Amino acid sequence: MPFARLASATTPTCHIGFGLAAVGRPGYLTLGRDRDLPQDRSVEALRARTHELLDAAYAQGVRYVDAARSYGRSEEFLASWLAARPDVDDVVVGSKWGYTYTADWSTDAETHEVKDHGLATYERQRRETDGLLGDRLDLYQIHSVTPDSPALTDKELHAKLAEAAARGRTVGFSTSGPAQADAIRAALAVTVDGEPLFRTVQSTYNILEPSAGPALAEAREAGLTVIVKEGMANGRLAGPAAPDALEAVARETGLGCDAVALAVILRRPWAGVVLSGAATVAQLVSNLHAAAVDLDDDQMDRLSGLAEDPQAYWERRSLLPWH
Template sequence: MLGLGTAALGRPQYINIRKDKNSHSDLASFKQESFKVLEEAYQLGVRYFDTAPGYGLAEDLLLEWLQTKQDPSLQIATKWGYTYVANFDAKAKVHEVKEHSIAKLKEQWQVSKAFLPHLKIYQIHSATLETGVLNNAEVLQQLAFLKKEHGLHIGITTTGSNQLEVLKKAIDVSVEGEPLFDGFQITYNILDQSLESIANTLEKQNKKIIIKEAVANGRIFRNSNYSHYTALYDPLETLAAKYQVGVDAIALKFCQQNIKNSLVLSGASTVAQLKQNLQATKITLSEEEINLLKSFKTDPNYYWQERKELTWN
């Protein structure tokens, strides 16, 4: 199953190595293109949409688009904890600010609750050990209240080389004797495969696994600045040619097949990218091909250090 992440639909810049020229000269045309992507995704069968206040206009755009639909099968996931501050300035030094306080939770919930009844999972955006959010009793109790009051799943998203440490701590978080977290949105791809060591545990506990950054912020595409991935580029392109799809579809399918019962997010910013991504639903990789791609995993510390050096494009 594939869903659509809206980070690239709500703001013109995102962390990526692919410098596609932005043809939208104004905010109105940018919004129009984003609405086209949402509608095309729906027409092609996507029913899971992931958003966040930290994604610029994404929540507002998705809410506006949602008003055009009367479809109870639509599922919305959103988050709290990040505020978008770049004001659509490509040269901004800071694009988003993290704050895992009870005040920020209550503030952002006032907007996000408008997604009800389509809102199915409410997540802490990039939960880390450093912010102490998994030990913040006031925050955890408020999330437990929202879970019970609105029948929500409560989740976290993770970022960084210590994803597993954060996941293991979150699994054990309970409020009044009941486990709090039902869903985990995790970075997983051909390069960072660390999720595999805990995926079975999550599945046995009936936790929802959502995979983000399946194309490794563009690093799976051939790029002369990343010659150390040349050994990966060749088989990826060979597989893409074999199945007559793009490299992106191969990468998405790898995640989907390797982490059973997961939901993989497309991060498409255009209709063309979306259609290419969704080709993943039409192919099946062999066990030999999966194992070949698994052989290209990197050390998580290296992966995340390299990601820190990527720019907003």
């Protein structure tokens, strides 16, 4: 598995990955984007920003990059960065299928992405991803599986995914929503010819929404690599939106709220890769300080008190505007 390359890495940041959701398209539901991105959000400007961030991440030891078909031109930006740096052969590349980007490079589109976990969408998006990333793609995940997703029961789709796995591509899934734990456990039960289909799981987990933790521990115990997304809760754990308790712990450590929030996740024994969704190099560097944060039990207990009801957390997330 390509993730064995990450497991053997010894840099302090080897368990931190870089996600392209915030820079692959002009609009996203993260707080503070009016400050983080330039006024010019043209394709050329965001390609340049993405390349700048990828250069910085790689220089700091980051070796996992996460994209998706619905992240605007993220796969295209990543592909052009890789093509310009043929000596970079140790990056593990992941992407996702299941959402189609529909905003046409607009920040105020009525609909930014459309979800479809059907076989036809998989085959179309696989061809699109292969056309951009080709053999550089290591991991292909189903995007945002929920307990009612047809991707959990579609045997024809499972057979196609198993064929991709037999050809050397790692197959995984991501989850979203208040029932992430149920989706994870249902996906763990999916088999083809008696063998588990999925080798990775990518879920939302942070100090405000830790409900998937026990299921992620079960996934790790079953042999899956766990990737954590939205560790910053779409910007709610940084800047002026950060809770007082988090700010207090950050002051005690001498580092930023973002680094502390990500450090909490890195301490989980089941966490294989924790994603930074930085939109600026300064944010990225601050995020990477998470590898150096040393939290004691008292600080961890204080931060655990910030957990919200999952239903309330996801309802609030659904109301975030696309900036």
